[in-house]
Amino acid sequence: MELPIRLSKESREPIYHQIEEQIKALIAGGQLPAGTSLPSIRVLSKELEISVITTRRAYQNLEYQGFIRTTQGKGTFVAEIEASKKEEVKVSAVYHAIEKAVETALRHDYTIEQIEAVFQEIIASLKEKGGHDNDGKVD
Amino acid sequence: MELPIRLSKESREPIYHQIEEQIKALIAGGQLPAGTSLPSIRVLSKELEISVITTRRAYQNLEYQGFIRTTQGKGTFVAEIEASKKEEVKVSAVYHAIEKAVETALRHDYTIEQIEAVFQEIIASLKEKGGHDNDGKVD
DNA sequence: TATAGTGTGTATATAGATATAAACAGTATA
DNA sequence: TATACTGTTTATATCTATATACACACTATA
Numbered sequence: 001m002e003l004p005i006r007l008s009k010e011s012r013e014p015i016y017h018q019i020e021e022q023i024k025a026l027i028a029g030g031q032l033p034a035g036t037s038l039p040s041i042r043v044l045s046k047e048l049e050i051s052v053i054t055t056r057r058a059y060q061n062l063e064y065q066g067f068i069r070t071t072q073g074k075g076t077f078v079a080e081i082e083a084s085k086k087e088e089v090k091v092s093a094v095y096h097a098i099e100k101a102v103e104t105a106l107r108h109d110y111t112i113e114q115i116e117a118v119f120q121e122i123i124a125s126l127k128e129k130g131g132h133d134n135d136g137k138v139d
Numbered sequence: 140m141e142l143p144i145r146l147s148k149e150s151r152e153p154i155y156h157q158i159e160e161q162i163k164a165l166i167a168g169g170q171l172p173a174g175t176s177l178p179s180i181r182v183l184s185k186e187l188e189i190s191v192i193t194t195r196r197a198y199q200n201l202e203y204q205g206f207i208r209t210t211q212g213k214g215t216f217v218a219e220i221e222a223s224k225k226e227e228v229k230v231s232a233v234y235h236a237i238e239k240a241v242e243t244a245l246r247h248d249y250t251i252e253q254i255e256a257v258f259q260e261i262i263a264s265l266k267e268k269g270g271h272d273n274d275g276k277v278d
Numbered sequence: 279t280a281t282a283g284t285g286t287g288t289a290t291a292t293a294g295a296t297a298t299a300a301a302c303a304g305t306a307t308a
Numbered sequence: 309t310a311t312a313c314t315g316t317t318t319a320t321a322t323c324t325a326t327a328t329a330c331a332c333a334c335t336a337t338a
Contacts, residue, residue, distance in 0.1 A: 012156045014295060022246060029248030040314060051297045056315085072315040073304030094244045094254070099261050101240035105233045107161060109168030112262055115233070119258055122238050123251055153325060179284060190327045195285085211285040212334030 003039060007048060015050055019058035021093075027067050027078055028089040034080040038068065041076075142178060146187060154189055158197035160232075166206050166217055167228040173219040177207065180215075 005022045007015055026032045038044075041059060045052040059076055062068045070076040105115045144161045146154060165171045177183075180198060184191040198215055201207045209215040244254045 012153050013151050016295080017151045025243065025246040029246065031248060042314085051295095053298090054296060057295085059315095070315065071305080073306075073313080075305090075314055090247045090249070094247050094249055094257055095261070097240040097243040098254075098257050101236040102258075102261055102265070104164065104236040106265075107164040107168065108229045108233050109170060110229070110233055112265065115237075116262065118233055118237050119241075119255075122234070122241055123255065126241070126245075126251065155325080181284085190325095192328090193326060196325085198285095209285065210335080212283085212336080214284055214335090 001037070001039065002047060003044070005048065007050075015048075016054050016057040016061070019044075019048070019055065020061050023058065023062055024065075024067055024089065025093065027081070028086045028093070030086070032078045034078050036078040038076040038078065140176070140178065141186060142183070144187065146189075154187075155193050155196040155200070158183075158187070158194065159200050162197065162201055163204075163206055163228065164232065166220065167225045167232065169225070171217045173217050175217040177215040177217065 003023065003026070005019060007018055011018065023032070023038070032038075038059075039047065041052045041055045044055040048055065059068060059070060063070055063076075067079055067081065068076055069079045102115060105118070110118075142162065142165070144158055146157055150157065162171070162177070171177075177198075178186065180191045180194045183194040187194065198207060198209060202209055202215075206218055206220065207215055208218045241254060244257070249257075
């Protein structure tokens with residue numbers, strides 16, 4: 001199974017951290033149910049064209065935080081996580097991301113009206129893109 | 140003059156890059172008009188409690204991109220930048236920031252309605268905070 | 279002219295991120 | 309039982325980010 005992970009080359013954020021955050025999002029969002037097996041560190045490193053040390057680093061952090069479990073010889077699996085913890089991770093991550101974006105806009109001297117307009121423009125362009133099922137989510 | 144720069148300790152983004160982006164935002168947003176003198180690399184490093192090498196790195200990148208000019212013995216000043224270029228930087232940075240936040244939300248399996256709700260909540264809490272002058276900007 | 283500021287360059291050091299490679303140990307399956 | 313997968317550990321290397329320190333050269337001002 002291939003994970004829908006995209007690494008940004010222009011971001012100054014470490015590669016392992018981008019992977020970690022995206023997998024966490026998929027888990028918290030429910031797209032990776034408990035028990036799902038993840039690609040091995042070697043398979044993922046090939047898919048992303050990076051070192052196994054880097055994918056291993058991401059998996060180690062996720063395991064340390066309780067999102068996944070790894071077993072030598074068997075593989076890596078999504079852990080069983082309390083619904084309340086998942087919800088907390090989701091809400092916290094999304095709130096923080098939007099808050100940070102708004103802060104960036106304010107820093108660029110955007111007014112709240114302007115920020116709302118840009119936001120609606122992005123939402124509108126998402127809706128146009130199709131590729132959404134009925135609940136408005138990205139496939 | 141002290142710059143309104145805030146470094147995030149939890150961000151994995153390099154310190155020099157955070158400084159660079161925030162100064163760029165202030166310039167593009169018009170809060171730092173052309174000719175304004177910026178703190179020296181030593182003063183800024185003391186204010187932010189980081190190394191002069193780090194502040195110098197941020198200033199070097201900004202100079203390379205044409206946002207500031209530095210003169211040995213005199214100091215560092217905001218460069219004269221075409222209004223159209225400023226606008227482009229603003230629009231691009233803000234659009235990208237909001238788009239990235241929306242992408243993070245979608246990755247967490249948020250629906251567009253949920254994203255809109257979080258966004259409105261943050262906007263509402265900004266309006267409540269006061270500290271805004273009449274044009275809705277942060278002071 | 280001397281002083282205090284400014285930026286610039288160099289030296290040295292540490293820590294983190296990333297890479298390749300190899301070997302080891304556990305698990306599952308043919 | 310052998311093979312192919314899995315994770316784990318170690319070794320070595322390079323690059324980037326950040327730090328302290330010092331010296332040099334430029335500019336402005338008292």
